[in-house]
Amino acid sequence: MTAIGIFGSKGRMGQAIAAAIADSAQGLSFAGGVDAGESGEALAARADVLIDFSAPAALEEHLDLAIAANTPIVIGTTGLEERHHWLIDEAATSIAVLQTGNTSLGVTLLAALVREAAARLGPDWDIEIVETHHRMKVDAPSGTALLLGEAAAKGRGLVLADTKVSGRDGITGARDSGSIGFAALRGGTVAGDHSVIFLGEAERLTLSHLAENRSIFARGALKAALWLKGQKPGRYSMNDVLNLV
Incomplete structure (x- = not known):
């Protein structure tokens, strides 16, 4: 089983991903979720892969948690600025990070x-x-x-x-x-x-x-998470998941 932890679990995408995990036949389990004001340290430690659909302001903390727990992370949060991409580049030297503007x-x-x-x-x-x-x-x-x-x-x-x-x-x-x-x-x-x-x-x-609905993004995020598990540290995209040049 691959345990998936969700940052932003109460948001639209977080709920859609949790529902997709429950419906999945790919050997996935829900490790839990955290939202604004909640500690994510325990979640990062017990999850095999983290998925972040929260807010740009929370990204730095979530990357730090993922690095500390040596847990790969899929980042689908949008509205990122140049500073956030610097943080992702730095995190990718320690863990596998997949960042995308769309998981479809x-x-x-x-x-x-x-x-x-x-x-x-x-x-x-x-x-x-x-x-x-x-x-x-x-x-x-x-x-x-x-x-x-x-x-x-x-x-x-x-x-x-x-x-x-x-x-x-x-x-x-x-x-x-x-x-x-x-x-x-x-x-x-x-x-x-x-x-x-x-x-x-x-x-x-x-x-x-x-x-037509958010389920397509949720399924894509889970496919990305499954692919990211076991990858070497580095920065990846959905192109890598589909093996597109």
């Missing part, structure tokens, strides 16, 4: 397709990323949208931070050549819809993923 297997494959399309279509095609989420989501663009943007930028040999354009408003002028645009829609109970639109002369190509 479909989104992981979509990102690979986006990178390939961006590389093959070339700079004459404009790229726009549109995402829709439920009204309670607090960060924008979504972690998934940024993941897809990174894939597009990588396909063109660019750095996303140098080409990203978000929230156009007012008299913006003509579109900058080579930019990657983002639009975020919020409302209702949408689990997550993402489209990457490539716009050329007189033609468009749209690559999309629609999430």
Whole structure:
């Protein structure tokens, strides 16, 4: 049995992962969960793999707990800043860490397709990323949208931070050549819809993923956790889980 511990167990994703563990036939058990204000030291020690879907402010503490217990950790928390990625890089020298903006297997494959399309279509095609989420989501663009943007930028040999354009408003002028645009829609109970639109002369190509409920992310997180168990220290992504280059 592989014991899974959850940071952020009372949140939407934490509850979905706990339910997926209960329904799983993959030899998984629920080691327990902790939330804001609760100590996670005991959980980190008894879990075989930790999954974190809490909040960026809690990430440093959770990484410290994972390192102290020598327990691998899957990080699905979004809204991370540059400092958080430094912390993840440092933790990955001691333990196996898998960080992703989306644990869906479909989104992981979509990102690979986006990178390939961006590389093959070339700079004459404009790229726009549109995402829709439920009204309670607090960060924008979504972690998934940024993941897809990174894939597009990588396909063109660019750095996303140098080409990203978000929230156009007012008299913006003509579109900058080579930019990657983002639009975020919020409302209702949408689990997550993402489209990457490539716009050329007189033609468009749209690559999309629609999430019907959070169970797909929960199942992907568990697949990632099972894969991460036993891996050497290092920083991994969902691409490694699907063996994508």
